[in-house]
Amino acid sequence: MHPNQDNVVSFHPDRSLDNLPPQNIEAEEAILGGIMLDPEAMTRVSDRLVVEAFYISAHSYIYQAAVQLHATHQPTDLLSVTAWLADHNLLNRIGGRNKLATLVDRTVSAVNIDALADLVMEKYRRRQLIKVGSEIVHLGYETETELPFVLGQAEAKVFGVTQNQSDERCKVFSAQDMGIELFQKLEMGSMAGDKVGWYDVENITGGIYPSSLVVVAAESHMGKTHFMVSYAYEIMTKLGKPVLYVTPEMDKNQLNARMLARITGVDASMIQTNTQCYWEQIAQGIGQMVELPWKVYEHSSPTTAMIASAVRRAIAEFGGSIGAVFIDYLQQIPLESGGNMAFEVGKITRQIRDIAKSHKIPVFLGCQINRGNQTTADKRPNRHLLRNSGEIFEVCDQLIMLYRDAVYTKDPSDRTIELIVEKNRLYGKLGTATMLCDLSTSKFLNLAR
Ligand SMILES: Nc1ncnc2c1ncn2[C@@H]1O[C@H](COP(=O)(O)OP(=O)(O)OP(=O)(O)O)[C@@H](O)[C@H]1O
Structure with missing residues (x-):
């Protein structure tokens, strides 16, 4: 039975949804007039205005004609646009030659065409937001x-609306535009990976690259978490870039005790058990930690x-960008029940790679492996x-495997850790770098040369 309306909290779908969607027909007309009037106009708008942005379908056909002509280096004047539309049987659909x-x-001139294009795009974004809003209502x-x-x-x-993802996904770049972008990036040195000064391993990996998925694989107790905490610290302090650390495995206070150990140089176990003896260093260290972009x-069990x-959320709170994401570790992410395990692990890895690609950020993904041939x-x-x-190996861009001989020899004086780069799609080199690691303070050091 339907509940008595007096007993329910009033819930009215927003009446404003019946309003005419945001659009600016005059601006659309002025853009199209400008394109046919001024041979340079198309160069100014083609990058910022998409065909779907026009509210009137006739306008989007006309703009589509101009886009096609422009792409093949033909003029976009009245005659050429008319001929293109006639050739594609669209002339009647746009209302004819008149x-x-x-x-x-x-149209008087195309002088304001850039601003008009932005206006039409803005209305289009608002319409997209309304569409997404109604989809969310259904959800x-x-x-x-x-x-x-x-x-x-x-x-x-x-997020898809704010990031303009739908347009990005189908964007095709011209050789000319790509050449200019590549030249600028090479000139600025921004094609090289970011380096924190871990010379030997960065000599192999090339550093840290945006959009990359780096799998950090090791047997249990090899020091994955120490490595990732230490690398996160270097990224924040040497590169000044924010870091998000995803920790399904370890409680955040334990993780922060390790970060505090890295900052202060005080053994993490002492920080936790012998706090009073180290109070001064701890207090100073916490003062430094709260200043970190961390x-x-x-x-x-995060999905x-x-x-x-x-x-x-972290990207938004850090003001639009982030230096790296660390996920500690893959096997802690729950699999969908009932599926094939290898398939599910591959799916999760691809989804994490998508996070790296869509935000253009490096993602370090810890991965536990079983012991090899004993x-x-x-x-x-x-x-x-x-x-x-x-598909972990196939999907990742880089695979770094950690190995400490001391795990097997039980030699407490052996502080070496090997970073075995087994895959390197970004920079090509493979090889093994050896570092020193102090696990009590999560500190990784270059070997003296
Ligand atoms: N305070 C400490 N002093 C010295 N060694 C420590 C300290 N804390 C941890 N370790 C050592 O660090 C190793 C575990 O490191 P870490 O937690 O990074 O490993 P992991 O590869 O992430 O393994 P797991 O997934 O099993 O946690 C163990 O060998 C442990 O003995």
């Missing part, structure tokens, strides 16, 4: 779907949608240990 002539007659009613999934979907839809997302959401003398890991773990 419509085109009227657009030209009404709200999908009570059979888990709420976290629904919220993640809603957030991703809004965020931690703690959740015992990739939740991680993506945390990344978006009968051979050499216990070093290699890429084959990942072979049965979905």
